[in-house]
Amino acid sequence: MSQQPVIAFIGAGNMARAIIGGLLENGFAASSIWAAEPDAARLEDLAAQGLNTTTDNQAAVAAADIVVLAVKPQIMKTVVNALAGAAQTHRPLFVSIAAGISLDALDRWLGGDAAVVRCMPNTPSLVQTGASGLFANARVSDLQREQATQVLEAVGVALWVQTEAELDIVTAISGSGPAYYFLMMEAMTAAGTRLGLSEETARGLTLQTALGAARMASSSDVDPTELRRRVTSPNGTTERAIKTFQAEGLEAMVEKAMTACRDRAVEMADELCKD
Structure with a gap:
């Protein structure tokens, strides 16, 4: 990347690790990546690669320019609600890779007036041949759109759609x-x-x-x-x-x-x- 923002991943599962791996292979500095996960043992290998790791989600948000929300849709509300204070204080860009969670819901849970991108990546991202559709709310700047594109292009193709509803079609094509x-x-x-x-x-x-x-x-x-x-x-x-x-x-x-x-x-x- 020509400009390297600090990126924090909330959740360190397979998709988060795929994106992290793609970023590292594309020359992104490990020291500019945070991974937050409640299970400290799951973070050991990432720490060994030079990443910043923590079990405190709010600490990761406080350090980041971009926060990738990489938790399961069923627990997203609980996780994001707990981040609202840090979100309002630090104002990073949030990138959600969870299916079915709307921009409006994410914005509400984050306390309002948040810059949020929704994207739908797919499992071939694990071998850097992924296909992702993206859509941003009105508070996302041109620079933040560019940064979100760079993050997802680290694991494949990233294409912006014209409406949020189109992400459901993206799910039907590339997501599933x-x-x-x-x-x-x-x-x-x-x-x-x-x-x-x-x-x-x-x-x-x-x-x-x-x-x-x-x-x-x-x-x-x-x-x-x-x-x-x-x-x-x-x-x-x-x-x-x-x-x-x-x-x-x-x-x-x-x-x-x-x-x-x-x-x-x-x-x-x-x-x-x-x-």
Whole structure:
């Protein structure tokens, strides 16, 4: 980063550690990172890497320019309410990576007039190939938006959406999306095994094919529709498989599943953001 703010992570679980790892690999100074976690034993390895660690969330907030809220949605209200005093005194930027917790709720719990960014990262962030959608409230400055982008880009792609409601769609695409692809991998491996391959061979071919297809799509100057067309010869084997998927309603099933995911994200907000 050209400018290195002090960043505090409230919660030191897998996603927080993924982002911390990405920041360190991108040249961010360990001495400018705080990790706060009630279980001191979970902080030992982070302290060994040179990070500032504490079991006191308020102390971490007091030291930070950016506070990443990386706790489970179900306990977010309790955790954030306890930070309100430090938030009002020190006025850092808060970045929430929890699904279903609205900007308005976070602002209320922080005591009001807080600069807050909501983002929806996904689990491939653990291997620095994540995809995150972000949205900020009106109190976030241009510099803070840039800083939030840099934090999330440490573990992949970070894209800003136009409305907070769009984050529920982000959840349906990239937030939950890895599980859709894992399910497809499971199904292809199982089908390959039933057709006669060993499970090891079927899994190896499936995983490498998924990796190759993703790399082709992300590096190509044409869209996936054209890539699919190029590998689908008329009256060939791929065409037979594609027509089978389409006859079984794959496209409609995907849309139905993603709509259900989006709707559940909306429901979670209603359940979790009550005062």
